[in-house]
Every structure is written in C-alpha cells, then in structure tokens.
Amino acid sequence: MKSSDIRQNARWYISIALFSVSILSSLAILIAIFYTVRYLAPVDANAKPIQLKIVRGMSSQAIADQLARNDLIHNPWIFLFVTHFSDASHRLQVGTYRLSGAMTIPQIIDHLKTGKVVTRQFVVPEGLTVVQTGKLWEKSRFGTASAFNQAARDPKWLRTYRIEGKTLEGYLFPNTYQFPDGATPQVILEIMLDEFDQRWTAEFTEEAKALGFSKHEVITLASIIEAEARVPDERALVSAVFHNRLRRGWKLQADPTALYGLGNPDRPPRAADLRVDSPYNTYIHKGLPPGPICNPGMASILAALRPTSVDYMYFVAIGDGRHHFSKTLREHQNMINKIRRKRRLVAD
Secondary structure, eight states, X not given: OOHHHHHHXXXXXXXXXXXXXXXXXXXXXXXXXXXXXXXXXXXXXXXXXXXXXXXXXXXXXHHHHHHHHTTSOSOHHHHXXXXXXXXXXXXXXXXXXXXXXXXXXXXXXXXHHHTOOOEEEEEOOTTOOHHHHXXXXXXXXXXXXXXXXXHHTOTHHHHHTTOSXXXXXXXXXXOEEEEETTOOHHHHHHHHHHHHHHHXXXXXXXXXHHHTOOHHHHHHHHHXXXXXXXXXXXXXHHHHHXXXXXXXXXXXXXXXXXXXXXXXXXXXXXXXXXXXXXXXXXXXXXXXXXXXXXXXXXXXXXXXXXXXXXXXXXXXXXXXXXXXXXXXXXXXXXXXXXXXXXXXXXXX
C-alpha cells in the first residue's frame, strides 16, 4: 500500500474516532443532564412537610444522607454537587426545618442556607421580673432558667444599652416573640432589649425631662404601677397618687416594692414584710427605689409619663382588681375599715 493511502486511511480512522468520541461525550453529557434534572426535581409532588433537625457539627455529607433517608431528595451526591458548586457547603445553618419531598434540591438548600427554621412563640406578659422571665423561658422549653439568668447578669448588656441600673430589670420589653428552637438566652435578651429601645422614643425622653425624671426613674415608677394596677383604666390614677406623693416628699408605701426586696415570695404581703429594711422597701425609704421591680408594658410606661390630674393621695384594693382612691387620710382609713367589716361579715 502506498504511503499516501496509509496516511489517508489514518486520517479517516482518526476522524471516525473523534466523531465517535464527540458522539459519546455528547451522549454522556445528555445522560448527566437528564439524571441531574431528574434528581434535582421533587421526590413527590404530593409529599407532606416534615420537621428535620440539623445539629451543630453535621457535615454536608451527613446532612445529605439525612435528607435522603427522610425521602426529601433523590440522591445525596446530587445534593453535595449542587451545594459545592453553589458555594453553600459551609453556609448550611443549624436548626429545625420544615421541609418536604415536594421541594426541589435548590429550594431545600435555600432553606438551609438562609436559616428558614421553624419558630415557636414566646409570650412574655407584662409585670414579670427577669428571674420570672427565665422561669418562663424554661417552662417554654427553650432552655434552663439558670442559663437565662446567668446570661442576663452579663454586664455587657448594661454598657451596650446604656442602662442606668445594675440589672436588666425593667428593660426586657413584654411582647409576643418568635424564636427558633435552640435559640440561646443571649438571642432573646438582645431582641427584648432592642424592642425596648425601639419603643422608647425621643418624645418620651422629653416628657420625662418635663416631669424632672430620668428614663430610669420613669421605668422604675412604671414597674410599680404595673405591679399595683390590675385594671387598665386605673393605671393613670395609680400613677397620679405616686406622683403626688413624690412631689410632697411622702413615702410611696407600695407593697410590691417591699416584696421585691424580699425576693418576691409567692404569698400576700405580711405586716412584718413592710418593716424589713431593704433599699426597695418604700415603706421605709422615701422616693423611688433604686430600680424597677419588674418589666412594665407600654400602658404602664405611658401612665408613668402621663398621670391623671387629680388630688388623690391614697388607694386601697376593694376587690376584683379595682381600687378606691382617696384625697385624705380620713377617707382612706374609713374605706379600709369598711373593707375589714365586710370581710368579717363574709367570714362569719
């Protein structure tokens, strides 16, 4: 065979080989695309959502395997491939997620990457102390009360939020919050303190100055109003009594302050409680106590800033959360005697 024929045949075989390789490569790419698209698609368009927990320290491989075991994805390797090339491998966040086999892999990765975790309500009512809020935190199964209280004692909060007092008492704003499972005490403390800062406006600062009060003094008074007033329409009246007493240099004589100084025992106040010399006992010390005795809500803060213009100097509980307000000691004492007679008649 001539050398020219050999070269021609070689070129022909090379062309056939290259064409074959091209066909096979294209076919392989098409197959890869087919299976990738297939595996990226939902496992079951009618699948119901389930909760899946991603814990700290889990690798992308472990997460992929867990997703596959729960029929949330077709193939763990496709999940790893997509997370790697979308640079999401090291950005998958811990938490409890609500995921479904009806979701695509990109949708699942988006949930894990952006931390779209399942949240639960944490309802904090008005009038709780920091310690009581910690107990509620534990009761709501977010964590332990001791961990909450320890975090609340960190002095960094006082510096960061420019709190005049020595504790966070009064500044954990009561509200309904949404927190993810596994949220730390630091998370709720920061959010509640931020909520307080957002609620306290420049207008409030000016109103406090007009009264001759600092913000800390307003919150301290609001906390006493919160502890005393049980009926919303009495808050401004209770506030008026305390403002009138402060102006005259009288003792506030508020039972909740004395009980706070005793650690808030779970019982009604006793006569002996009011004689215990605590800095918070307003039966012994004139003026406001050193700081708030609970975390007041907005209604009590507004009442502290905007007392009703009345001459009342006294009030006494008459039942059903209501109080009788008096201008004179004689009227006040007459009402107390009337209440005592009524109680004796009921007892008999």
